[in-house]
Amino acid sequence: MQWTPPLSHSSLTSLSSARSAPAQSASTSLREAAGKPPTAAAANTRTPSRRRPAAAASAAGLSRAGDLCRTVGTRVMSSRLTREHVRRQDQNENGGRLAGGGSNPVAKFTVSGGVEGTFEAELFMDQMPITASNFIDLAKSGFYDGIHFHRVIDNFMLQFGCPYAKDPRSPRAGTGGPLPGTTFEISGEAEPTPITRNPRDGCIPDEFTAKLSNEPGTLSMANTGQPNSGGSQFFINTVHNRYLDWFDNMSPSRHPVFGKIVSGMDVIHEIEKCETNNRDCPVNPIKMEKIEIST
Numbered sequence: 001m002q003w004t005p006p007l008s009h010s011s012l013t014s015l016s017s018a019r020s021a022p023a024q025s026a027s028t029s030l031r032e033a034a035g036k037p038p039t040a041a042a043a044n045t046r047t048p049s050r051r052r053p054a055a056a057a058s059a060a061g062l063s064r065a066g067d068l069c070r071t072v073g074t075r076v077m078s079s080r081l082t083r084e085h086v087r088r089q090d091q092n093e094n095g096g097r098l099a100g101g102g103s104n105p106v107a108k109f110t111v112s113g114g115v116e117g118t119f120e121a122e123l124f125m126d127q128m129p130i131t132a133s134n135f136i137d138l139a140k141s142g143f144y145d146g147i148h149f150h151r152v153i154d155n156f157m158l159q160f161g162c163p164y165a166k167d168p169r170s171p172r173a174g175t176g177g178p179l180p181g182t183t184f185e186i187s188g189e190a191e192p193t194p195i196t197r198n199p200r201d202g203c204i205p206d207e208f209t210a211k212l213s214n215e216p217g218t219l220s221m222a223n224t225g226q227p228n229s230g231g232s233q234f235f236i237n238t239v240h241n242r243y244l245d246w247f248d249n250m251s252p253s254r255h256p257v258f259g260k261i262v263s264g265m266d267v268i269h270e271i272e273k274c275e276t277n278n279r280d281c282p283v284n285p286i287k288m289e290k291i292e293i294s295t
Contacts, residue, residue: 005048005157005222005235005244005255048157048222048235048244048255105132105187105295106262107139113148114284115271119264121219123293124257127210129186130195131221131230131258134204137184138232139291149271149286150174151279157241158271159222160288161233168285177231178202188295203231206246212257213248214241217268219259225252236261238272 108120123132138144146166150173151159164172181199185192197204206228214220214237221230235255237244246254261268275283 005159005220005241005253048159048220048241049251049253103295105136105293107135107259108292108294109264110289110291111149111267111271112287112289114274114282114286115267117264117267117270119261119267121259121261123219123259124210124212125188127212128207128256128258129188130205130207131256133184133187133195134178134197134232135219135234135258136187136293138178139293142290143178143232144288144291147288148173148282149288150281151235152271152274152276152282152286153280154272155239157220157235157237158268159233159235161222161231163232168281168287173281174233177233197231198228201231203229206230206254207256207258208246208254210256211245211247214244214255214257215260216240217261217265218257219261220244220255220257223255225254230256234258236268238268 104125105123106120107123108118110118123135125132143163144161147161147163148165148168149158149160150162150165150168159174162172162174162176164170164176165174167173178197180202181197182202183194183196185194195204206223212218216237216239218237219234220237222233222235223229242248243250244253244255246256271282271286274286277283
């Protein structure tokens with residue numbers, strides 16, 4: 001299944017019609033709303049839907065569920081993790097910091113190919129410990145090295161993180177995620193909390209706690225529209241896609257934000273403006289050389 005955020009404000013369609021075709025992937029919805037034919041891989045992709053609700057009843061749903069993690073019935077959160085999550089939420093509400101102290105980590109992204117340069121993002125470990133730690137674990141392991149941006153839509157977002165996109169022309173780009181059953185730990189903990197990715201598809205638990213909006217420059221998890229379906233894929237918003245917020249009822253889309261660009265937005269905008277094909281994939285491949293994490 002494909003991980004993807006829904007359609008953007010530039011291609012409005014009826015929310016009710018999106019809901020009436022639950023078997024249709026988000027990818028398919030996006031292309032049809034944009035007046036383009038669906039791609040062969042659309043039925044199995046994870047991606048944010050580009051539709052955005054208008055004042056009346058139009059728009060978006062995470063119906064381009066094609067570029068994140070597969071549907072999942074994750075049951076990996078132990079009672080200990082649940083208690084830890086509640087404790088962290090209480091800390092956040094009271095202005096608390098990480099249990100281990102210190103500031104949020106920063107990720108430095110180095111890209112090459114169609115666009116060359118670097119950009120940096122703060123990872124909201126203090127508010128999104130599970131999602132940020134999952135990303136950090138993958139980055140430190142080299143999981144993201146050599147992967148290409150597989151979906152770029154001007155005035156919407158840039159999507160990245162599918163292992164199949166190491167081949168920039170792969171028809172499976174947007175359908176992959178972490179290895180099933182792998183583990184990671186919550187970073188910065190005095191007593192590390194282990195998290196096990198879903199043994200079937202490698203997805204992680206949803207982290208719908210901090211109300212962080214999908215503002216320009218934010219990093220947000222892609223998913224299929226199903227619960228607990230985020231994995232390795234994420235997208236960088238280039239406009240304020242508030243209808244993708246998990247706490248916004250304008251659409252069924254629920255994409256939690258876990259970081260924000262702090263330098264290099266010029267590189268982000270250069271990627272945003274690149275030429276793409278009919279699958280929204282850059283014509284000149286843009287590769288992630290490496291992601292470095294500093295604390």
